[in-house]
Amino acid sequence: MAGSAKSPLEELAATTGRGFPHLMGAREQTAGGLEDRRARLASLRHDSDTSVVLMGSWGRAEVTGGSDDDFMVLIDGPDRKVAPSIAEVRTVLDRAPGDQGVFGDRVSCDDLVDNIGLDPDKNTNLTRRMLFLLESVPGTAEDVYSAARKRVLGRYLDESTKDFRPPRLLLNDTIRYWRTVTVDFAAKEHAGSAKWGLQNAKLRTSRKVLFAGGLLPIFGCANLERGAMFGFLNAQLDMPPTDRIARAFLEQDAADTGARALGAYDQFVGLLDDKNLRQRLENLTRATAEESEVFAEVRLLGSQFEAGLLALLFETEPLSKLVRDYGVF
Amino acid sequence: MEQLRGDWTAQVAAAWAVSPFAVELSVLSETELGSFNDYLATAPSLPFRYVSIHGPSKERRLGEEELVVELLRLAGWADAIVMHPDTIEDPRPYRVLGRKLLIENMDGRKAWGRTHEELAQVFEELPEAGFCFDIAHAWSIDGDMTVSEELLDAFLERLGQVHVSSLTSELRHVPLTEVHKELFRPVLQRCLDVPWILEAPLRPT
Numbered sequence: 001m002a003g004s005a006k007s008p009l010e011e012l013a014a015t016t017g018r019g020f021p022h023l024m025g026a027r028e029q030t031a032g033g034l035e036d037r038r039a040r041l042a043s044l045r046h047d048s049d050t051s052v053v054l055m056g057s058w059g060r061a062e063v064t065g066g067s068d069d070d071f072m073v074l075i076d077g078p079d080r081k082v083a084p085s086i087a088e089v090r091t092v093l094d095r096a097p098g099d100q101g102v103f104g105d106r107v108s109c110d111d112l113v114d115n116i117g118l119d120p121d122k123n124t125n126l127t128r129r130m131l132f133l134l135e136s137v138p139g140t141a142e143d144v145y146s147a148a149r150k151r152v153l154g155r156y157l158d159e160s161t162k163d164f165r166p167p168r169l170l171l172n173d174t175i176r177y178w179r180t181v182t183v184d185f186a187a188k189e190h191a192g193s194a195k196w197g198l199q200n201a202k203l204r205t206s207r208k209v210l211f212a213g214g215l216l217p218i219f220g221c222a223n224l225e226r227g228a229m230f231g232f233l234n235a236q237l238d239m240p241p242t243d244r245i246a247r248a249f250l251e252q253d254a255a256d257t258g259a260r261a262l263g264a265y266d267q268f269v270g271l272l273d274d275k276n277l278r279q280r281l282e283n284l285t286r287a288t289a290e291e292s293e294v295f296a297e298v299r300l301l302g303s304q305f306e307a308g309l310l311a312l313l314f315e316t317e318p319l320s321k322l323v324r325d326y327g328v329f
Numbered sequence: 330m331e332q333l334r335g336d337w338t339a340q341v342a343a344a345w346a347v348s349p350f351a352v353e354l355s356v357l358s359e360t361e362l363g364s365f366n367d368y369l370a371t372a373p374s375l376p377f378r379y380v381s382i383h384g385p386s387k388e389r390r391l392g393e394e395e396l397v398v399e400l401l402r403l404a405g406w407a408d409a410i411v412m413h414p415d416t417i418e419d420p421r422p423y424r425v426l427g428r429k430l431l432i433e434n435m436d437g438r439k440a441w442g443r444t445h446e447e448l449a450q451v452f453e454e455l456p457e458a459g460f461c462f463d464i465a466h467a468w469s470i471d472g473d474m475t476v477s478e479e480l481l482d483a484f485l486e487r488l489g490q491v492h493v494s495s496l497t498s499e500l501r502h503v504p505l506t507e508v509h510k511e512l513f514r515p516v517l518q519r520c521l522d523v524p525w526i527l528e529a530p531l532r533p534t
Contacts, residue, residue, distance in 0.1 A: 017482070017485070018485060018486060062496070094414070140345065253518065254518070254521055256481065256488075256519040256520070257520075257521045257522040258484055259485060259486070260485065260486060260488065260522055261522065263486055289486060300428070304522075307522040308522045310522070311521035311522035312521075315521045
């Protein structure tokens with residue numbers, strides 16, 4: 001996002017004449033907040049192989065008034081006590097991380113790289129790895145962050161990767177993660193989650209941004225020789241997921257569809273930025289959602305967003321062929 | 330589908346045989362409202378992901394507000410209610426339909442409601458309403474498809490569904506011809522994410 005070159009989202013806006021005011025506003029808020037948090041985090045002593053990584057809406061460049069300071073202390077090596085400690089990071093960040101046990105913890109890159117699949121790849125490890133790849137930004141020590149991401153990507157682009165085919169291991173793990181998110185949503189509801197409304201709303205919208213923002217670059221690798229995939233994916237992951245999605249719509253000659261899809265998502269981000277509406281969403285249960293105007297709005301926006309993504313994946317070439325060949329089996 | 334008019338169960342079955350994705354149930358004549366209400370009274374489980382209902386444009390007898398009451402009731406069954414703008418005398422009562430209301434562009438025979446400038450006046454009165462793009466209607470005004478492009482440029486965000494067919498010289502909807510398939514392709518490429526309603530059966534392949 002450096003320099004004055006237009007981002008893919010800005011290009012989509014220019015092509016279609018449809019602005020994305022809430023997304024662009026959230027990007028500004030993210031940039032401002034990131035500068036502030038980086039300055040504060042820089043005051044903490046760091047071991048040479050640690051980086052404080054900001055996750056979630058920070059990684060999507062979608063920070064709004066209600067966003068948490070989700071973070072992890074990443075160690076580009078084995079797990080051990082490091083500086084900064086979790087407690088030290090908490091003292092300088094405004095808002096405590098979510099309570100899923102995924103954030104606000106020390107994370108060893110060795111675990112992310114060495115434990116892909118099988119029993120050691122627990123739900124938390126898979127979630128951290130995917131969120132690190134797909135929606136994170138360095139809060140400190142960008143060099144450590146970049147080196148760790150390269151290790152994870154390198155592990156995914158293993159010897160099974162072939163020229164002009166989507167990298168299977170990364171594709172399968174990304175799909176596995178999306179399905180895990182959906183299954184875990186049901187499990188949280190079964191366990192009596194107090195945040196059903198907001199979780200449901202995010203499943204319809206920002207979780208799909210996360211998934212599509214991973215899936216589309218992976219399918220983009222089908223245009224490349226094996227040796228070019230690493231650089232391509234690394235560059236894609238430097239962009240927020242909404243840019244990866246906007247780029248795909250532009251490349252697939254589906255700008256109008258992209259403008260409607262991301263326009264719906266833009267409205268959702270605007271809705272989340274409204275404290276009152278967000279609160280109403282948080283308080284919803286499955287029983288009360290049917291009578292809720294704000295939930296009806298979220299459902300409509302989610303449907304429009306999904307319709308755009310489905311059209312991109314199933315109605316444009318060569319994506320539809322790639323999805324058919326690699327998306328199911 | 331002409332021979333099935335009035336037999337809603339048969340129409341739904343015929344539509345489902347084409348696609349389980351979307352259907353438009355056309356109550357084009359106000360006289361069909363009775364049989365349609367009888368059908369809905371059986372509480373049918375419609376096997377589609379998207380259901381639109383085309384409101385009456387012929388044999389209108391009900392006053393504007395009475396018709397809107399009927400449409401509002403039908404809206405409970407549907408994702409969208411499609412109306413012809415030239416049959417709307419006073420748009421204001423229709424506002425209660427919110428975003429479920431879709432306004433369709435008219436063909437070259439009609440005096441009004443054909444172009445983006447004319448439809449913009451309707452949307453000014455119905456700010457929440459969406460747009461039902463009838464590509465054959467737009468073609469009937471301008472065979473080089475400029476009107477189509479202008480409509481999609483103007484109402485990009487309002488687009489809710491598309492009507493797809495060809496038209497005879499008398500402007501009757503007929504199955505899409507090979508010539509129109511190619512001519513319409515770049516325009517329809519702009520509408521990939523919304524339901525396409527076939528206004529005439531598919532040609533046998």
